[in-house]
Amino acid sequence: MIYWNSFSDFIAMGGYGFYVWSSFGATALIMTIEPIVVARNRKSTVARLKRQLRADARAENRNTAE
Secondary structure, eight states: OOOOSSHHHHHHGGGTHHHHHHHHHHHHHHHHHHHHHHHHHHHHHHHHHHHHHHHHHHHHHHHHHO
8 A cells, every 4th residue: 555654745656746746637537527528419319310301201201292
């Protein structure tokens, strides 16, 4: 187990603090943004599929009326 003498030693991470904390920050940022992007893409995909189904239904109605 790793022990640090002070909080500043913990932040410094043995000289690798910048790499460790920037990696942690980037991961946290991506994990926060990813569900938002997925939900937005899902919403637009569902809307596009609904429009496509309506267009297909109209085209089918025109074909059966002829």
